[in-house]
Amino acid sequence: MPETAITVPGNEFERWRRGGAATAGLYVSFARLAFLKFLAYRLRYYTGVVSYTVFVAGNYYLFTALFASRPAGEELIGGLTLAQMISYVILSWVGRSFTFNNIDRTLAQQVVQGEIALQLIKPFHVQTVMLSEALGEALFRLLMFTAPILLVVVPLFGLSSPPDPALYGWTVLSFALAFLVNAQLNFLVGCLAFYLKNIIGVIRAKMVIMEFLTGVLVPFTFFPAWFQSAMEWLPFQAISYVPVTVYLGLRTGHDLIISLIVQAAWALGLFVLGRLLWSVSVKHVTLQGG
Amino acid sequence: MEPLIRVENLCKDYQVTRRREGVWGGVVDLVKPRREILRAVDDVSFEIPAGEMVGYIGANGAGKSTTIKMLTGILTPTSGHVSVGGLVPWRDRTHYTRHIGAVFGQRTQLWWDLAVIESFHLLRKIYEVEEGAYRKQLDLFRELLGLDEFLHQPVRKLSLGQRMRCDLAAALLHGPRLLFLDEPTIGLDVVAKESVRVFLREIRDQLGVTVLLTTHDLGDIQQLCRRIVIIDHGKVIFDGEIDELRSRVGDRIKLTIELREAATSASLADVTGTMPVIWRAGDGLVHEVEFSRRDVRSAEVIRAVVNDRPVHDLRIEEQDIEEIVRGIYRRGDAKATDAADEGQEAGDA
Ligand SMILES: Nc1ncnc2c1ncn2[C@@H]1O[C@H](COP(=O)(O)OP(=O)(O)O)[C@@H](O)[C@H]1O
Numbered sequence: 001m002p003e004t005a006i007t008v009p010g011n012e013f014e015r016w017r018r019g020g021a022a023t024a025g026l027y028v029s030f031a032r033l034a035f036l037k038f039l040a041y042r043l044r045y046y047t048g049v050v051s052y053t054v055f056v057a058g059n060y061y062l063f064t065a066l067f068a069s070r071p072a073g074e075e076l077i078g079g080l081t082l083a084q085m086i087s088y089v090i091l092s093w094v095g096r097s098f099t100f101n102n103i104d105r106t107l108a109q110q111v112v113q114g115e116i117a118l119q120l121i122k123p124f125h126v127q128t129v130m131l132s133e134a135l136g137e138a139l140f141r142l143l144m145f146t147a148p149i150l151l152v153v154v155p156l157f158g159l160s161s162p163p164d165p166a167l168y169g170w171t172v173l174s175f176a177l178a179f180l181v182n183a184q185l186n187f188l189v190g191c192l193a194f195y196l197k198n199i200i201g202v203i204r205a206k207m208v209i210m211e212f213l214t215g216v217l218v219p220f221t222f223f224p225a226w227f228q229s230a231m232e233w234l235p236f237q238a239i240s241y242v243p244v245t246v247y248l249g250l251r252t253g254h255d256l257i258i259s260l261i262v263q264a265a266w267a268l269g270l271f272v273l274g275r276l277l278w279s280v281s282v283k284h285v286t287l288q289g290g
Numbered sequence: 291m292e293p294l295i296r297v298e299n300l301c302k303d304y305q306v307t308r309r310r311e312g313v314w315g316g317v318v319d320l321v322k323p324r325r326e327i328l329r330a331v332d333d334v335s336f337e338i339p340a341g342e343m344v345g346y347i348g349a350n351g352a353g354k355s356t357t358i359k360m361l362t363g364i365l366t367p368t369s370g371h372v373s374v375g376g377l378v379p380w381r382d383r384t385h386y387t388r389h390i391g392a393v394f395g396q397r398t399q400l401w402w403d404l405a406v407i408e409s410f411h412l413l414r415k416i417y418e419v420e421e422g423a424y425r426k427q428l429d430l431f432r433e434l435l436g437l438d439e440f441l442h443q444p445v446r447k448l449s450l451g452q453r454m455r456c457d458l459a460a461a462l463l464h465g466p467r468l469l470f471l472d473e474p475t476i477g478l479d480v481v482a483k484e485s486v487r488v489f490l491r492e493i494r495d496q497l498g499v500t501v502l503l504t505t506h507d508l509g510d511i512q513q514l515c516r517r518i519v520i521i522d523h524g525k526v527i528f529d530g531e532i533d534e535l536r537s538r539v540g541d542r543i544k545l546t547i548e549l550r551e552a553a554t555s556a557s558l559a560d561v562t563g564t565m566p567v568i569w570r571a572g573d574g575l576v577h578e579v580e581f582s583r584r585d586v587r588s589a590e591v592i593r594a595v596v597n598d599r600p601v602h603d604l605r606i607e608e609q610d611i612e613e614i615v616r617g618i619y620r621r622g623d624a625k626a627t628d629a630a631d632e633g634q635e636a637g638d639a
């Protein structure tokens with residue numbers, strides 16, 4: 001054997017039986033590279049700052065008009081004061097700018113174009129890779145997208161402070177969990193590409209439905225009680241409604257802790273579900289040939 | 291000694307839906323799709339000892355990629371066995387992948403937005419290659435493949451040939467003892483093809499890597515492999531040394547000659563005299579002559595013509611894979627005979 005080769009020590013066949021999953025350091029690299037990749041495309045996000053400001057403005061004027069036309073003597077609409085309502089609008093859109101990502105689309109594209117085969121012959125967990133990349137993207141968004149949006153929107157429309165300063169911390173934690181829940185959900189949706197022909201249509205529809213079900217468009221307090229209790233059983237509110245209402249002080253003490261635990265449980269539960277769906281899907285694709 | 295790769299009675303079926311015609315047919319398809327089984331790989335068996343470079347050839351749709359996908363663990367076969375270094379690719383996929391390299395000509399395993407070198411660094415981490423070994427390997431490939439000029443460019447900016455060179459390096463960085471290549475020269479120009487071939491020869495000779503290479507380009511095979519396996523309609527129809535194939539099929543060569551002065555083919559046949567060649571009927575400036583490399587050397591034919599006639603131009607063509615496959619059938623010594631209902635060429639087998 002010439003010295004240029006990486007020689008395999010000992011019996012070749014023995015060594016072949018060893019080897020495990022890649023290390024945590026690898027996944028940090030994926031997150032870092034995703035961050036750098038998005039940084040290279042940061043110009044695209046400047047127009048995004050404008051469109052998010054427009055969304056907030058639209059909702060701001062809509063709800064102020066609604067409050068202006070409320071019956072005399074009524075303070076609240078949908079259980080919120082006008083100041084709370086404005087904070088709700090600002091925070092849900094600012095939060096969305098952070099939690100959003102396209103891993104559903106990325107995964108679906110890889111499946112549709114057959115690129116996923118190349119991921120299958122790498123010694124890593126595709127789900128963990130995608131989540132690491134989503135994390136890198138989220139960090140990019142936080143610094144280069146969410147922060148500028150916050151800087152524009154807060155002075156423009158006025159965000160009231162939470163009833164208790166400690167809620168700042170809880171809100172940040174809750175939004176971090178919201179990101180995790182959203183990412184797991186997106187991974188699950190991306191996996192559907194193994195089974196559905198028109199996955200891009202499904203993803204588009206999902207985006208619209210999610211804006212409604214997560215509470216970004218309209219606070220759940222505007223809806224009938226049965227709708228609100230139905231939402232309690234679904235993961236969507238963990239993506240926006242929960243962190244925003246944490247900030248507004250609508251969840252206190254025991255309630256607050258339970259809300260965060262439920263969020264974390266969804267993140268974990270959906271992660272496990274994603275892992276299951278992934279292994280079933282891989283089995284499907286290796287049997288069917290894509 | 292145990293062969294590195296052992297494939298036994300390997301089969302792969304795909305389910306395909308056949309579309310019906312017309313609007314009504316489309317409606318019926320929605321309700322009751324017409325499913326058919328397509329056997330892409332049909333009872334394939336072969337063995338490859340460590341250190342060999344074997345060509346796996348066949349026409350488009352013959353089942354080459356499907357075989358490679360099963361050998362790399364991407365596809366689970368319908369039936370049959372594969373053992374590579376004692377592992378079953380699709381069952382032991384995650385740790386099996388550490389010991390193989392693979393290049394699929396139409397796709398890249400590099401990260402589209404990253405500089406080539408960043409992709410390499412990432413691969414080093416994925417495969418947990420030690421820094422020292424990685425350096426050595428990378429230096430070797432930089433030299434053999436001339437990577438330096440585009441090592442810092444993002445992959446999306448590379449030409450196909452440059453990308454292929456990077457993909458080859460990427461597949462070998464972790465020092466696998468076994469490399470699968472699916473159409474590594476597809477779409478490349480002559481120069482790029484040549485550099486891929488030179489590189490593969492180098493890694494075979496220097497690193498002793500075992501290579502299974504699919505292609506429908508005979509040039510690849512002639513320069514790289516002594517042994518070839520030919521597959522047609524999913525079945526192995528030839529497995530042996532390339533010289534053996536030549537002697538079986540005859541290794542026909544077609545020479546196209548452009549003269550300065552018009553001539554008849556009869557008069558040209560006089561020029562080659564008793565040489566065992568066939569002049570295709572034709573009058574005028576352009577003529578074709580066919581012969582077998584076994585019977586006569588092309589240099590002799592060319593010399594005879596050039597000495598006698600003013601020749602403007604010459605072109606030598608070798609048989610392509612399709613012709614060779616047909617040739618095997620024509621001789622009637624194909625292992626697979628039930629594919630003979632395809633096309634009239636095979637009819638007289
Ligand atoms: N995923 C698939 N689903 C259905 N049929 C397929 C699929 N992949 C390949 N085939 C069919 O199987 C046969 C063999 O294909 P392939 O292995 O790609 O051949 P090659 O690589 O030799 O060109 C072809 O007829 C092809 O159309």
Ligand SMILES: [Mg+2]
Pocket residue numbers: 351354355356472473
């Ligand atoms: Mg192919």
